[in-house]
Amino acid sequence: MTTIQPASGIADMGGTDGWGTAPTIDPNEKVFKEPWEGRAFALSLLSMRLSGTNLDAFRHSMNRLDREHYIDDGYYGRWLYGAENLLMDSDIIAPGTVEARAVNLSGGHADEPPAPEPHKPDYAPTAAGSLRQIDAEPTFAVGQRVRAKVQQAPGHTRLQHYIQGHVGTVAIIEPPQVLPDTHAHFIAENAQWVYTVAFDSHELFGPDAERFTLNTDCYEDYLEDAS
Amino acid sequence: MTSELTVNDHVPIQLRTEALEDLLVERGLIDRAVMDNFIKTYEQDVGPLNGAKVVAKAWTDPEYRERLLDNGTTAVAELGFKGPQGEHIVVVQNSADVHNVVVCTLCSCYPWPLLGLPPAWYKDPAYRSRVVKEPRQVLSEMGLDVPESKEIKVWDSSSEVRFFVLPERPAGTDGLSEEELVPLITRDAMVGVAVVGSP
Numbered sequence: 001m002t003t004i005q006p007a008s009g010i011a012d013m014g015g016t017d018g019w020g021t022a023p024t025i026d027p028n029e030k031v032f033k034e035p036w037e038g039r040a041f042a043l044s045l046l047s048m049r050l051s052g053t054n055l056d057a058f059r060h061s062m063n064r065l066d067r068e069h070y071i072d073d074g075y076y077g078r079w080l081y082g083a084e085n086l087l088m089d090s091d092i093i094a095p096g097t098v099e100a101r102a103v104n105l106s107g108g109h110a111d112e113p114p115a116p117e118p119h120k121p122d123y124a125p126t127a128a129g130s131l132r133q134i135d136a137e138p139t140f141a142v143g144q145r146v147r148a149k150v151q152q153a154p155g156h157t158r159l160q161h162y163i164q165g166h167v168g169t170v171a172i173i174e175p176p177q178v179l180p181d182t183h184a185h186f187i188a189e190n191a192q193w194v195y196t197v198a199f200d201s202h203e204l205f206g207p208d209a210e211r212f213t214l215n216t217d218c219y220e221d222y223l224e225d226a227s
Numbered sequence: 228m229t230s231e232l233t234v235n236d237h238v239p240i241q242l243r244t245e246a247l248e249d250l251l252v253e254r255g256l257i258d259r260a261v262m263d264n265f266i267k268t269y270e271q272d273v274g275p276l277n278g279a280k281v282v283a284k285a286w287t288d289p290e291y292r293e294r295l296l297d298n299g300t301t302a303v304a305e306l307g308f309k310g311p312q313g314e315h316i317v318v319v320q321n322s323a324d325v326h327n328v329v330v331c332t333l334c335s336c337y338p339w340p341l342l343g344l345p346p347a348w349y350k351d352p353a354y355r356s357r358v359v360k361e362p363r364q365v366l367s368e369m370g371l372d373v374p375e376s377k378e379i380k381v382w383d384s385s386s387e388v389r390f391f392v393l394p395e396r397p398a399g400t401d402g403l404s405e406e407e408l409v410p411l412i413t414r415d416a417m418v419g420v421a422v423v424g425s426p
Contacts, residue, residue, distance in 0.1 A: 013356040014332030014383060022357065022368035023348035025415055031270045031344055036241040038270070039248055041344075042262035050256055059334055073240040075335060075350040080244055093250060099238055101246035106232040115254060129314050130387040158385045160332055162359065174388050175315055194386045196317075201360075210363050212379040217386035 004185050006154040007063040010070045015162035015205065037076040040083075044076075047083035051090035052120030055130070056184035060156035061085035091116040123186035125178075132191035134176045139220055140195055144170045147226040148197070148218060156184035159222045163214075167226045168199035171215055179219050192220040274343035275414035277308050278391065281341060282417065283408040286396045296320060299391060303341060313340035313389060319382060320393040321419070326377045327392045328366065328419030330358045331384040338389035342414055349418065359383055369420050392419040399425040 013019070032038035048058050062070065062082035069081045087093045094113035103110035126132070140146055148163040158180045172195070179190035199214045232238065238246070251257045281303055285292040295302040299316035303309070316338060319327040331337065332355050337345040348354055348369070358365045362379050366372070373379060382390040394416040400408060403426070415421035 011333055013352055014330075014359045016356045019351075019353040019356045022353050022365045023351035025346070025348050025369060025420065027413070027415070029346055031274070032266070033347075034241070036244040038266040039262065040240075040244045041269070042265040043244065043247055043251070043257070045265060046251070046257045046261065050251070062334065071352070075345075075347075077240050080240065080247065084247065087247075092256070093247075096234075097250060098243060098246045099234060101250050102238040102242045103232045103234055103236075105242060105246055105249065106230065108231045108233055110234050131314050158333060160383070160385060162332075172317065174317075174386060177387050194388065196382075196388070205360055210361050210379075212362050212381060214359055214381045214383065216383035217388055219386065 004155040005060075005064050007060065007156065008066050008070070010065065010067045011063040012161050014160045032076075037074075040076040040080040044079040044083040047086050047092075050092055051086040052123070053086050053090065053186075054123075054125065054183060056156060056178070056180040057089075057121075057186070058082055058086060059180070060184040061089070063156065090121065091119045121186040126189060130177045131175050132178060132189065134191050134193075136193070138173050138193040138195075140170050140173075140193075140223060140225070142170050142173060145226040146170055146195070146197060146218070146223040149222055149224055151222070153181070155181065157181045157222075159218065160216065162204060163197075163199060163216060163218075166199055166203050168197040168203070168214075170195045171198040172196035174217060177219070179221060181219075181221070190221070194219050195223065197223070269339075269344050273310070273339060275341075275412075275417065276409070277303075277306075277343075278338070278341035278414070278417045279409045279412035280306055281308070281391075282393060282412045282423075283405045285393055286400075286408060287405045292393075295393070303391075308340045310340045312336065313338055315388045316341070316391055317388055318391050318393050319380065321395045321422070323395075324377060325380055326373045326419065327380045327382060327390075328358060328362055329382045329384065329390045329392060330355060332356065332359055333385055336384040336389065338391050341389075341391055342417060346414065348420070366420060371421055392417050394423045397423050397425040 062078045094116050100110040100112040147167045150164045151159045174194040176191050182188045182190045197218050201209045201212045285295050299318040335345050335350045416423045
């Protein structure tokens with residue numbers, strides 16, 4: 001039984017304010033700054049398999065995190081918290097298990113919950129990866145004006161808030177892909193055409209914005225004709 | 228060293244990671260050797276050198292450049308580059324008129340087969356949030372002043388398409404071979420927050 005859990009909203013940060021100055025570049029930065037980051041990276045990839053889920057579910061497992069868990073331990077921190085969500089969703093580990101083990105590793109004493117009976121999602125991909133062959137022709141054409149819909153469903157989506165309701169022009173027709181909004185919740189793959197849509201910066205951010213073109217990918221379900 | 232915790236304490240992330248690994252290994256659900264191999268792959272084998280080879284080839288082989296711009300996925304596969312986060316590669320080229328820059332505002336999607344795992348700046352909330360709203364300002368803060376004469380195109384990776392920037396070949400490199408060009412090409416230029424400098 002899949003329960004659709006809402007995103008917290010923190011991940012959808014495009015166009016939001018309050019994050020400070022742009023980062024500096026360290027050309028000699030290590031791939032994993034500390035050993036735990038590499039372990040968290042590998043654990044997360046394996047947790048996706050162990051939990052019988054998929055990449056979209058993993059992304060949503062991070063989008064469900066509150067600000068503290070999403071931000072405070074950085075990129076691989078949110079991967080680890082997301083992976084734990086997947087493992088708990090599929091009853092591979094019970095809530096509280098990781099915390100209890102951490103107490104025990106630190107020299108303290110905590111009772112660890114027994115391993116539950118796993119319940120992986122009733123789901124199997126129709127092919128590897130996210131690209132699919134479909135029979136339908138693309139609904140929209142290159143050069144067509146399209147509007148990004150306003151998304152109100154509570155679950156996963158890749159439709160960024162900052163483009164919702166805005167009109168752009170189809171720049172590229174990309175290959176059909178599974179729809180993250182349903183795939184993340186194991187409802188259906190819903191493979192469909194994807195369009196790279198070009199938005200004028202003034203359309204998105206008003207007449208005082210810098211002048212540039214913002215290109216982003218929209219699944220067919222995210223768009224409506226605006227020609 | 229971590230001091231002794233009780234169940235209500237905040238668990239530091241290093242210890243949390245160790246605890247999860249410990250639990251899953253103990254239950255026979257994962258193999259540490261597999262984890263080590265994932266880590267080694269991205270620490271040693273898959274990184275920006277791959278992308279640099281693609282760029283150097285595109286700079287020196289006009290037919291390859293055409294194939295790369297026409298179908299990035301198959302053109303980079305010619306050099307052996309494919310794998311996770313590389314299902315569909317779209318190459319966008321910088322020119323005298325256009326400067327391209329890539330971001331993923333929703334997480335930090337990045338073309339792993341060509342550039343490896345993303346650097347800290349790419350994952351920084353300030354970069355993710357601002358480069359889609361004020362790219363010229365953000366690039367300037369990061370050390371790149373894009374001439375007003377150039378149009379900026381921002382590419383926000385929201386599907387499984389991965390965008391890759393083909394930088395402009397710098398002046399003074401006409402006599403250099405493909406192999407000699409490779410070390411000039413930086414990760415940051417292939418995302419679009421820098422340009423490739425003359426040697």
